[in-house]
Amino acid sequence: MSQARPARSHSLVIRLLIAQVVPLAIFAFVVLAVGAWTAQRVVANNADRLLAGALQTIRETVSVTDNRVTVNVEPWALALLDGPERDAVFYSVREGDRLVTGYAELPNLPQAQADQPVFADLSVRGVSVRMAQQALFIPGRDTAIRVSVAQSLDSRRASLRELYRSMLLLPGLLVVLAALLVWPALQWGLNSLKRLIDDLTRRPSPSADFAPTNVDLAPREFWPVLNAFNHLLARLETSTSGIQRFAADASHQLRTPLAVVSANLEILAGSTRPWTPQERRLMADSRDAVSGMTRLIGQLLSTARADGARISSSADLGRAARRACQAARERRAFPDGALRLRLPAEPVTVLGAEDLITEQILNLIDNAFHHGAPPVIVHVRTAGSVCVWDHGQGVAEATLPHLTAPFFRANSSQTSGFGLGLAIVHTLAEAQGAQIKLQNRSVERSGLVGQIIFQLGAVRDLTESIVPSLDDRR
Known part of the structure; x- marks a missing residue:
């Protein structure tokens, strides 16, 4: 039976980023859409008014002379339609279907009236144009006269592009600025969470x-x-x-x-x-x-x-080592010289509980006798550490990092025991703010070394190598 996958949680920063930027982007898109529609209407209305003005200029020059319709189109009559894009301009004057003057390609619009111009989009000579047309009734003439003016769309399009750029620039900058400001704003807002995280990580x-x-x-x-x-x-x-x-x-x-x-x-x-x-x-x-x-x-x-365990007291490291050696001798009969204790001349006081330190050293001694070979040396150093090593074969280098895992045995088929001794030493060392290090002695000197480094007075550098402690003569 397939199991439903749990919903994947997203980062708080991503969620806040989406919550801030996406609505602003949607708002900017709506503003752009409304602005584009408004700009298009404004440009179209202004251009149509100019087209209607040019139409009226031509319309005012239409007259009847000798029973003939005449038109006087001066060059300045179409000046209203002149622009930077140099649009193509077409005009025509028709009496009925007869072309009086202008371009024959401009058709008559059936809906043209005399009171106001009508507009249409069409193509003249392959150019898309906007045409305005208005009817004119002259007394004595039976047929309406239609005046038409058309202009290409280049200026309209250029004006729209300019407006679009102007409209897009500000909302775009606002969205980008908001996206850039979200991160520092979140960092400022999450400073209190960082203090909480620091408080939790500083816990022992x-x-x-x-x-x-x-x-x-x-x-x-x-x-x-x-x-x-x-x-x-x-x-x-x-x-x-x-x-x-x-x-x-x-x-x-x-x-x-x-x-x-x-x-x-x-x-x-x-x-x-x-x-x-x-x-x-x-x-x-x-x-x-x-x-x-x-x-x-x-x-x-x-x-x-x-x-x-939570340890904050102090203990005599030398006395704990003596007690551990005494307990080890009571557990089993050792031949002379099988267990050797080396103590400094002055007491060594470390941070920890003495009975638990005794338990740690005793477990290291038991592990040395159980998996190594005598003599087993217990060496207390004035720097605040204790070393226990044997003269056995040691362990494989790949096995060393796993020796402190509970119930781990390097070779379960050949060794007895439960794999808890070194795990207990490791747990007690952490409870006392100490550190345990395990390593083989050297190629020349066989055996496994276990060292516990305690805090002595101020916190010491726990990266100190344990090799110098192995230089003691047998």
């Missing part, structure tokens, strides 16, 4: 910040949207807090039965009953499974704590 990224947004930073029209957004943030905060509490409570509740099962398996393994090799193998597998489950629950609990 390590953990979800569900604090309500200040609606006063946005334009008044956006207040209903921001109020709805703040309501959504409140519901998300409630939901996220419930999930974090559930994960923590579930992890705590599961630890007790797992501890009981582990203790019972130890008692059974240490009893005097003769166990068969298969039974001992089953008990060993059960102890490993319980140990792995206990480790997974601990990591899930640390993940829940990391997701909700």
Whole structure:
């Protein structure tokens, strides 16, 4: 079954641009259309009046001499029709169908009257002309005399073009100016939105910040949207807090039965009953499974704590490293020299929670022993960072960026574990404003290096390379 595609949202700037420019363009088009019609009427009326004036000039020269119709057309009689375009001018005087003078191509118009001229558009000698014609009745003559004057349309067209250019220039400039002014106007109007965006982007990224947004930073029209957004943030905060509490409570509740099962398996393994090799193998597998489950629950609990952590206190980095090494030794039996701790002479105080920093270093140590090879070195530097590296084979360079992803394992078919250790280190580092870096040591020195760079006093340059810390002798 095909799914309906959601409507594609458009940029606010594009919408405002359309809302501003399109109506103005439509208005300009209407103004141009009305103006063009008006200009055409004005030019036509003025030209027709000039044509009628020339007609009256010729009409006044018509007379009857010796029972014959005579016309005296002086050159200045058609001066009214003279223009820059040098239009072609035609005239004729007819008594009935007989041509008295002028051009025979000008026809008689049946509707011509004596009181006012009539006009018609026609073609004379291949030229489009506008003709005016009026009848004249002379006493003693039975047939009406028709006087006609025609003029080509060049001057009319030139006048219309000039008017069109003048009319188009101003509306066109207004539309272009409005389009150019829309962008700075929008930038000015959206300055408050930029302040809102800056406020949201400045929020700490390590953990979800569900604090309500200040609606006063946005334009008044956006207040209903921001109020709805703040309501959504409140519901998300409630939901996220419930999930974090559930994960923590579930992890705590599961630890007790797992501890009981582990203790019972130890008692059974240490009893005097003769166990068969298969039974001992089953008990060993059960102890490993319980140990792995206990480790997974601990990591899930640390993940829940990391997701909700917002750290603003200070901690002793050296003391956290000592506690982590002590906890690692309690978890497993190390041969002498398998875990080495290097501390500076003076205390190193960094921004963070000491128990969470201890958890981070412990996870790096566990990861080094689980996937690398001893000896594992824990080095606290006075610059405010701690490095943990092993002497294993390291990992492929393409795998390094993915090591901090939850449940990611470089080779799931050959390594055990749940892929949460480095993810927890990464999450806790972000919660404390720190940075974690992972890289292979070098070609000459095998092993994986994990470094956590904390904030020491003023915010330090976190782009510092971790290579110099690898120069310590084994």
